[in-house]
Amino acid sequence: MIEARDLIVSLGRRVVLRGVSVEVPAGKVTVVIGPNGSGKSTLLKALAGELPFSGDIRLHGRSLKIWRVAELAQIRAVMPQAGALAFPFTVREVVRMGALAGAGQGSSGFARDLPELALRRVGLDGFGPRLFSELSGGEQQRVHLARVLAQAWEPFGPDGPRFLLLDEPASNLDIRHQMGIMSLARDYATRGGGVLMVVHELGHVARFADQVIALHNGKVARAGPTEFVIEPKLLSGIFGWPLRIAEVLGSPVIVPVAGTAATVGWPT
Amino acid sequence: MTATDKVWPPFAPGLRGWVGPGRRGVPGDRAARARAALLLLSVLLALAVCVGLSAGASDVSAWEAGLGLVTGGEALSARDRLILFEIRLPRVALGVLVGAALAFSGAVMQGLFRNPLADPGIVGVSSGAALGAVAVIVLGGPLAAAMELGVVALPVAAFLGALVTTALLYRIATRAGRTSVPTLLLAGIALGALAGALTGVMVFVADDGQLRELTFWSLGSLAGATWEKVFVAGAIIMASLAAGLWLARGLDALALGEAVAGHLGRPVQMLKHVSIAAVAAATGAAVSVSGGIGFVGIVAPHLLRLLIGPSHRYLLPASALLGASLLLMADAAARVLVAPAELPIGIVTGSIGAPFFLWVLLRGRGFTVD
Numbered sequence: 001m002i003e004a005r006d007l008i009v010s011l012g013r014r015v016v017l018r019g020v021s022v023e024v025p026a027g028k029v030t031v032v033i034g035p036n037g038s039g040k041s042t043l044l045k046a047l048a049g050e051l052p053f054s055g056d057i058r059l060h061g062r063s064l065k066i067w068r069v070a071e072l073a074q075i076r077a078v079m080p081q082a083g084a085l086a087f088p089f090t091v092r093e094v095v096r097m098g099a100l101a102g103a104g105q106g107s108s109g110f111a112r113d114l115p116e117l118a119l120r121r122v123g124l125d126g127f128g129p130r131l132f133s134e135l136s137g138g139e140q141q142r143v144h145l146a147r148v149l150a151q152a153w154e155p156f157g158p159d160g161p162r163f164l165l166l167d168e169p170a171s172n173l174d175i176r177h178q179m180g181i182m183s184l185a186r187d188y189a190t191r192g193g194g195v196l197m198v199v200h201e202l203g204h205v206a207r208f209a210d211q212v213i214a215l216h217n218g219k220v221a222r223a224g225p226t227e228f229v230i231e232p233k234l235l236s237g238i239f240g241w242p243l244r245i246a247e248v249l250g251s252p253v254i255v256p257v258a259g260t261a262a263t264v265g266w267p268t
Numbered sequence: 269m270t271a272t273d274k275v276w277p278p279f280a281p282g283l284r285g286w287v288g289p290g291r292r293g294v295p296g297d298r299a300a301r302a303r304a305a306l307l308l309l310s311v312l313l314a315l316a317v318c319v320g321l322s323a324g325a326s327d328v329s330a331w332e333a334g335l336g337l338v339t340g341g342e343a344l345s346a347r348d349r350l351i352l353f354e355i356r357l358p359r360v361a362l363g364v365l366v367g368a369a370l371a372f373s374g375a376v377m378q379g380l381f382r383n384p385l386a387d388p389g390i391v392g393v394s395s396g397a398a399l400g401a402v403a404v405i406v407l408g409g410p411l412a413a414a415m416e417l418g419v420v421a422l423p424v425a426a427f428l429g430a431l432v433t434t435a436l437l438y439r440i441a442t443r444a445g446r447t448s449v450p451t452l453l454l455a456g457i458a459l460g461a462l463a464g465a466l467t468g469v470m471v472f473v474a475d476d477g478q479l480r481e482l483t484f485w486s487l488g489s490l491a492g493a494t495w496e497k498v499f500v501a502g503a504i505i506m507a508s509l510a511a512g513l514w515l516a517r518g519l520d521a522l523a524l525g526e527a528v529a530g531h532l533g534r535p536v537q538m539l540k541h542v543s544i545a546a547v548a549a550a551t552g553a554a555v556s557v558s559g560g561i562g563f564v565g566i567v568a569p570h571l572l573r574l575l576i577g578p579s580h581r582y583l584l585p586a587s588a589l590l591g592a593s594l595l596l597m598a599d600a601a602a603r604v605l606v607a608p609a610e611l612p613i614g615i616v617t618g619s620i621g622a623p624f625f626l627w628v629l630l631r632g633r634g635f636t637v638d
Contacts, residue, residue, distance in 0.1 A: 073533025
């Protein structure tokens with residue numbers, strides 16, 4: 001379990017998170033939603049231990065400030081939104097960096113195969129020998145996901161459940177890979193791990209999330225089980241556009257109400 | 269194979285950008301190829317040592333030199349033995365150390381700044397080291413001589429000069445965990461110019477004897493090699509290279525950015541501090557015994573990244589080996605081209621290295637990061 005109490009985070013002079021309390025339990029997919037600039041990425045980075053904060057963050061009941069970076073690397077893996085890479089590494093070498101930080105140390109057969117297993121899991125079977133810099137944007141994003149997976153490959157480790165913190169892992173991908181990534185997260189939670197992810201596509205949230213944290217202006221607008229948060233009034237309020245929720249072929253679909261920007265008060 | 273794999277099957281890769289395996293490796297893993305390259309580079313270095321021992325105004329063949337080295341020189345005349353063991357051997361040993369130090373420093377600095385164009389010579393670190401050393405020659409000479417510190421004071425001052433420059437550079441170019449490459453290069457030019465100006469002041473106040481010693485700094489040379497210099501510089505450079513073993517995996521992770529390196533469990537602050545100290549020590553030691561020799565730190569790591577990939581575990585030792593070989597060959601050329609006189613080696617490395625630097629720049633690999 002990752003839990004945060006009264007989390008306050010400032011970037012420069014701007015206070016981005018203003019007293020946020022959240023719980024990310026193992027065995028569940030927790031999704032953070034909210035409009036641009038509401039503090040989603042900042043929340044994820046703070047929980048990953050990347051930013052100075054005031055308040056309290058605990059991982060497995062122990063304050064984040066006490067954990068050492070090497071120990072944290074064994075428990076949680078983090079995928080930031082923009083992935084940069086200097087130097088011409090191959091795809092396999094990139095994924096292996098994740099493997100080496102997690103279960104893929106040593107020279108066992110498993111350690112050797114882990115990068116390839118992780119790549120297969122994100123639909124990049126056989127991409128190992130290619131140069132990372134020569135892949136498309138969506139492919140690079142999935143390589144980073146494979147790196148994160150290789151680091152926290154088993155959802156359950158010696159210290160308890162592991163966590164994946166993913167910042168918009170499915171954005172910019174085609175529909176097939178969006179579905180693939182979302183069901184991958186679902187599967188990881190089902191097998192006992194914890195997943196915290198930022199997702200923009202509300203239909204995916206309604207379908208795959210166990211619980212949702214809705215952020216608005218650096219505060220939690222609402223948090224709880226998916227059906228409690230994914231409801232038209234709240235979503236319309238925080239996103240500033242009237243939304244309806246329909247059900248098509250058994251799946252929830254979030255529909256923006258037709259209208260011009262002017263009729264809903266969006267500046268034109 | 270889980271159920272999800274069937275829902276979301278893998279597909280066939282294209283071949284664009286395919287990097288072949290080493291002979292026995294896993295596809296995409298260049299470790300086997302890198303190990304083979306290390307072996308070849310060791311052989312190359314051994315050959316370069318023989319060339320370095322045989323090249324020069326006096327006629328000792330590579331074969332005689334190599335044989336003499338192994339047998340202790342019994343088959344050689346007294347004169348040849350003197351030339352070999354008291355002039356050429358320390359010079360070659362110094363060349364190996366300096367070349368290794370320069371290429372290693374370049375590779376570490378490039379890893380730290382995540383850019384293939386970072387090099388102690390280009391971003392002013394060598395100028396800082398030279399300033400430290402020149403200050404000792406001009407200001408601290410009598411003091412150091414009185415305390416019999418001469419041979420140690422020089423590398424220590426050069427190290428301090430390099431350390432201050434590197435640390436300043438990193439502070440200036442890095443904001444909120446991101447290193448800005450244009451800022452780095454521009455700040456390096458400014459710091460290098462400042463160190464150059466201060467060195468100019470030293471030259472201005474120097475007397476004739478000191479001036480002759482100072483000329484040596486401006487172009488770089490291995491001509492002043494003594495066993496004493498070899499041992500002092502060697503100890504410092506070997507310590508830096510040893511630190512490189514610890515740095516390797518962290519520098520790899522750093523290619524993904526500082527935040528991700530931290531998530532991968534690397535102690536990022538420590539990594540940066542050790543990198544800066546290792547670069548400053550190796551550059552300082554190299555500059556203090558050989559002056560300003562440029563571009564070895566760019567050429568060797570860049571060629572090796574093309575050959576064996578950027579994994580620092582292999583790149584760092586391979587750079588040291590190739591840098592040593594390149595410098596020995598440049599030194600041999602410097603001695604042979606205008607024999608019986610000799611060129612400053614900086615002229616040789618500069619006239620090969622500067623066009624190479626431009627080539628790297630024009631290939632568009634220089635500014636692809638950030």
